[in-house]
Amino acid sequence: xxxxxxxxxxxxxxxxxxxxxxxxxxxxxxxxxxxxxxxxxxxxxxxxxxxxxxxxxxxxxxxxxxxxxxxxxxxxxxxxxxxxxxxxxxxxxxxxxxxxxxxxxxxxxxxxxxxxxxxxxxxxxxxxxxxxxxxxxxxxxxxxxxxxxxxxxxxxxxxxxxxxxxxxxxxxxxxxxxxxxx
Amino acid sequence: xxxxxxxxxxxxxxxxxxxxxxxxxxxxxxxxxxxxxxxxxxxxxxxxxxxxxxxxxxxxxxxxxxxxxxxxxxxxxxxxxxxxxxxxxxxxxxxxxxxxxxxxxxxxxxxxxxxxxxxxxxxxxxxxxxxxxxxxxxxxxxxxxxxxxxxxxxxxxxxxxxxxxxxxxxxxxxxxxxxxxx
DNA sequence: GTCTATACGAAGATAGAC
DNA sequence: GTCTATCTTCGTATAGAC
Numbered sequence: 483x484x485x486x487x488x489x490x491x492x493x494x495x496x497x498x499x500x501x502x503x504x505x506x507x508x509x510x511x512x513x514x515x516x517x518x519x520x521x522x523x524x525x526x527x528x529x530x531x532x533x534x535x536x537x538x539x540x541x542x543x544x545x546x547x548x549x550x551x552x553x554x555x556x557x558x559x560x561x562x563x564x565x566x567x568x569x570x571x572x573x574x575x576x577x578x579x580x581x582x583x584x585x586x587x588x589x590x591x592x593x594x595x596x597x598x599x600x601x602x603x604x605x606x607x608x609x610x611x612x613x614x615x616x617x618x619x620x621x622x623x624x625x626x627x628x629x630x631x632x633x634x635x636x637x638x639x640x641x642x643x644x645x646x647x648x649x650x651x652x653x654x655x656x657x658x659x660x661x662x663x664x
Numbered sequence: 665x666x667x668x669x670x671x672x673x674x675x676x677x678x679x680x681x682x683x684x685x686x687x688x689x690x691x692x693x694x695x696x697x698x699x700x701x702x703x704x705x706x707x708x709x710x711x712x713x714x715x716x717x718x719x720x721x722x723x724x725x726x727x728x729x730x731x732x733x734x735x736x737x738x739x740x741x742x743x744x745x746x747x748x749x750x751x752x753x754x755x756x757x758x759x760x761x762x763x764x765x766x767x768x769x770x771x772x773x774x775x776x777x778x779x780x781x782x783x784x785x786x787x788x789x790x791x792x793x794x795x796x797x798x799x800x801x802x803x804x805x806x807x808x809x810x811x812x813x814x815x816x817x818x819x820x821x822x823x824x825x826x827x828x829x830x831x832x833x834x835x836x837x838x839x840x841x842x843x844x845x846x
Numbered sequence: 847g848t849c850t851a852t853a854c855g856a857a858g859a860t861a862g863a864c
Numbered sequence: 865g866t867c868t869a870t871c872t873t874c875g876t877a878t879a880g881a882c
Contacts, residue, residue: 628812
């Protein structure tokens, strides 16, 4: 159910994702909602945001564990490209959706903030381990996360991977340059 | 009314912005809606997205007309920082909101795509005029727009300008380097 | 031609049956 | 303790009054 919610939110957004949609997608019975989620929709969205954020963090951590930051970035971009392509540009990032519509759901916003922060930290630490200062690593990590999330939005709007690919290549070049200097 | 819609959408998102909210904010009478917007909410959102996109494009064009790309970027970032600060991180970009929730409103998505494209082109042409190749200028422009939009999302989630400032500084450094090389 | 009042549908939430 | 059926609220859209 949490997973279904995350999948639906990344396509439709938070407000446009109803319980009926989630039930139809997950196959769960109607009565289960308030048993498992006494906090109602706010709780469901919060858990879905946390789930999605943790899922993405796990993938990123795994890449950074096995590869250098540049190769991990390439893999990260590749998985986002696949999300865009396989959904015909209907799907984006559920954590972004939770932020953009999160004014009414503070708990979801907090989960989104925690997710973004964890991705930034994972990347920043990896860049730092490969020879950058903590400060520069933090700036680069934030830039990479922000640019990729923004690029996903641009790609969805324009229904093309072209903007995403341009951003991915610029980021890769920038990271290569940053890791080989100093 | 269109302006009120854009202001509300950038805070609450598309679906959470009702006609009642727009009427209360703009002072317009209820009966005017379907007279001025026969296409209903879809048309209102589309026009609000176009309005916001054109407004931002006008500011960007004006900056690029008077200043070099780096200084224009600084001004662009400054105005986004003001949006974040003055709303206490409640407000973001209505064009992003229209994209993220735009699955159900294709006309709004198209308006969003056109807005993003126009910002990219304005920036790309300016960078090209200052000595970069068309291809590189296009990549840099897309990166700048994507990164700033992403940074606005991160800043809202974390309720802090810190991520936005890190992104702004990285972008500025990158643009400076790109304009002085080759 | 402009607005008030209403209808229709869907959303989230709950109370009672098994 | 788990689910089906219902209740209330609200949002969009419209039909009719001025």
